[in-house]
Amino acid sequence: MTEYKGFKGTWAQRFFIIVLSLVLTVLLYWLLGFITRDIGSLRGPERSKVEAKYVDAKLVERHKSLEESLDDIKENIKNKQEQQAILKDSTDSLQNTINQLLSVQVQKQNIEKGSRFPPDIQKTFLESQTLFLENQKQHQALNEDIAELTKQKRQLEKELHLISGEMKGQQAVAQAEYNHLMSRHRLKVAALKLAVVVPIFLILAWVFAKKRSGTYQPIVYAAFIAVFIRISLIVHEYFPRKYFKYIALLVVIGIVLKLIVYLLKRIISPKKDLMVKQYREAYDKGVCPICGKPIRIGPLRYAVGGTRHKGLVLLGQGAEAVKQEVYTCPSCGTELYGKCDKCKDICHSLLPFCEHCGNEKADSS
Secondary structure (H helix, E strand, O other): OOOOOOOOOOHHHHHHHHHHHHHHHHHHHHHHHHHHHHHHOOOOOOHHHHHHHHOOHHHHHHHHHHHHHHHHHHHHHHHHHHHHHHHHHHHHHHHHHHHHHHHHHHHHHHHOOOOOOOHHHHHHHHHHHHHHHHHHHHHHHHHHHHHHHHHHHHHHHHHHHHHHHHHHHHHHHHHHHHHHHHHHHHHHHHHHHHHHHHHHHHHHHHHHHHHOOOOOHHHHHHHHHHHHHHHHHHHHHHOOHHHHHHHHHHHHHHHHHHHHHHHHHHHHOOOHHHHHHHHHHHHHHOEOOOOOOEOOOHHHHHOEOOOOOOOOEOOOOOHHHOOOOOEEOOOOOOEEEEEOOOOOOEEEOOOOEOOOOOOEOHHHO
16 A cells, blocks of 8 residues: 655645634534533522521511501602692692782772772682682691601601611621522532543543644644633632632643653654654754764765855765765764665665665664
8 A cells, every 4th residue: 555654735634624623622612611501500509598597587577568668658758748739839829819819909999099809809819818728728737747757757767777787687697608508509510510521631631642743633632722721711710819820820830841841852852753854954964963063974075164054065076976985973973874784885874764775774663
């Protein structure tokens, strides 16, 4: 079977893999969100039941009754004040009528001495006077009713204030108990959510550590990122902020330390593909892959200005230019060119394949 080494796919394939990985991350994040949301819908303590346990029911009933009575009295006072306003308007109108009648009569008396009210005017005057006095009596009666209602209102308000103060003490105890039960419920919900998410996170963390550079790398990254974000939100939601900042900081420190250790390990014990890449680039530049000393073999022995410079000028292009020989770095002692085990030609000692026969070295696998 034909093996395509180093084939990374077309640009379109890589692009769609990235897009689909992002979509997979969002979908997994939503899935975990649905699970944790269902767990969070568990019924917690009910405030009404807790208050019923600590607050006297008779006080509650009496408080409600007083509030209703107080509302009735306030409404009654408001109605009587509205009646007073109507009576006042009527009384003012009658007062104006009487004043006008008296003004007309005074003018007539100035013209005709000893004249009296005409019968029709006298009748109107008497009726207006009677209504005026009746309105005054009704207004006074309403004042007395309002005064009595105001007195009752103050008594009810005083009693209501005393009962409210007594209930506040009981409600404070009930509120403390409710807060305690609610805190326990939140911890229970948080524990259930973490019991679902944390095992998934640990499994994915292990898979991420082992398989993050494998064939299914995008899937591993998508799942790990989705679970990590969800578990971070759960911790932020249910843990106090003063603790969350330390947890978040410790997690970030752990990630940074892990990255530093990972990079140091890659430098100390690099993977084969990175080592081969590093060695290949060093050979192409004509320097020792281990210590960086310029290689002086064959034509490179006559290099002018060092092999690191682009304007390389070589001398001695004769038989010696194509002559191959075993070469060891005189600086670090690393064998850079040696004989192939299969064809016995000279090849690069640090690269995995022979350039003549393509034989793969035993220690390169």
